Structures are given as structure tokens and as C-alpha cells.
Amino acid sequence: MTRAIALSLALAATGCKKDRAAELKAVPLSKAPETRGLLDAGVKKAREPDPPPVAEEPDDAVAEVVLPPGKEWRSIPGLGVDVAVAPEVTMRRGRGDTVLADDLGELHIKRGAAGTSAAEVQHRLEAEGGSKLNVVVDHSEGDDFRLEYVTKDRKSGAPIYGLAMRRVIDGVPIDCASRGFATSSTRMAFDACRVMRATPR
Numbered sequence: 611m612t613r614a615i616a617l618s619l620a621l622a623a624t625g626c627k628k629d630r631a632a633e634l635k636a637v638p639l640s641k642a643p644e645t646r647g648l649l650d651a652g653v654k655k656a657r658e659p660d661p662p663p664v665a666e667e668p669d670d671a672v673a674e675v676v677l678p679p680g681k682e683w684r685s686i687p688g689l690g691v692d693v694a695v696a697p698e699v700t701m702r703r704g705r706g707d708t709v710l711a712d713d714l715g716e717l718h719i720k721r722g723a724a725g726t727s728a729a730e731v732q733h734r735l736e737a738e739g740g741s742k743l744n745v746v747v748d749h750s751e752g753d754d755f756r757l758e759y760v761t762k763d764r765k766s767g768a769p770i771y772g773l774a775m776r777r778v779i780d781g782v783p784i785d786c787a788s789r790g791f792a793t794s795s796t797r798m799a800f801d802a803c804r805v806m807r808a809t810p811r
Contacts, residue, residue: 675805684710685809686719691779693719694805695798710802715788715795717802722776722783728755731774735759743772753778758796773799780808 675694677683683692684701686708699712707720728750736743739761747758757774772789773796784806788799 675807677805681801681805683807689719689721689784690782690809691719691784692807692809693717693802695802699798710798712798714792715790715798717799718787719803720785722785724783726776726783726785728757728774728776731755731757731776732759735761735772735774739764739770753783756800763791771796775800775803777803777806779806 677694680696681694682697684695684699685692686701689708693710695710696712699710702709702711704718707718710717710719728748732743732745732748741761741764743759743761745757745759747756749756753776755776759772759774761770761772762768763770768791770789770791771793773787775786777784777786784803786799786803788796790796
């Protein structure tokens, strides 16, 4: 008798669970009867947020560049410019340029020839490398430009990533160049040349 009562109670509980599960079956919010009509109305009437205000600077203001953590100014001899690099970056004289190096790549900095365009630099690089460049970024603003490219190594055919960048600092054209077998080889070069200033007198 006790066994029959327990069995009937268990069957009743199972039936309740099935009924409750059917009631709680999930449906997408857009199809729920409680929200029908509300979502569409809300989307149509939703107001887009205002864009953040842009701070205006006076035209004659010269803002001092604030270096990110882990960077310091390094003066380039003979060029009158400072670049922002990590303290572990080494510096040496190259053939007609100054070479900054870390464990990922090298940055070559030299005085540029006035009036040189990104297209002329591209033609020179193709002539030196013997192959066409796959240009990833070709960005110019006035006399400044940035050329990021990929070419192939003559022997192995492996991709070589390069950066050629011109900055005009205090009226002097400064050329930055870097190339290597990894995209990281251009990162230090880009960061250093982007944050560049005339050496304070």
C-alpha cells in the first residue's frame, strides 16, 4: 500500500514538472506576447546619443607631447630632433643615417631631400628591392607622408614588412625607415616617428 502511494506521488510530481517545463519554455524576446509592439515602437523612437564634445585648441597653441609610460626622449645627433623610444633602445651611427634598435627591429633616421613624395620613395624602394611593393598604407598630409608596404625577400620569397615615413620638424624633412620579416619590426619605427619633436634649445 505504501509503495503504491509513493509510486502515484512520483508520477504526479513528474507530470507537474512536464507541465511547468512547457509553461517556462523560452521564446525570443521579440516573439513574447508581453512585448509584442513595444520593441518596434522603442526602436523607432530611440534617440541616438550625442557625439562627445571635441575640445578646441587655439591656433597659436603649441601643445607639449605627453609621452606614454615606458618612453623617453632620445636626441638624434645632427638632425635637431628627438624621438620617443623605450629606454632599452640602442643608438648608433649608420651609413648616412642614425640607427635605433631594440630586440624586434631597427629604425633608420636621416635628413630627407626636400620635395620628395611617397610615390618617389615607392619607386626607389622597388628599384632597390627588385620587386613591386604591395602598399598597405599610403597616407599623406602636406609634406608629411607614411608608406607601409609588403615585399618579398629575393632569396626565400618570405614577406618583408616595411615602413617609410617622412616628418617635417621645424622646417626640416626627416625620413624614417624600417623593414623586417615580422609586422612588429615596423611598430617601434612607427611609434618613434609619429611622436617626434624638435630638440628643445
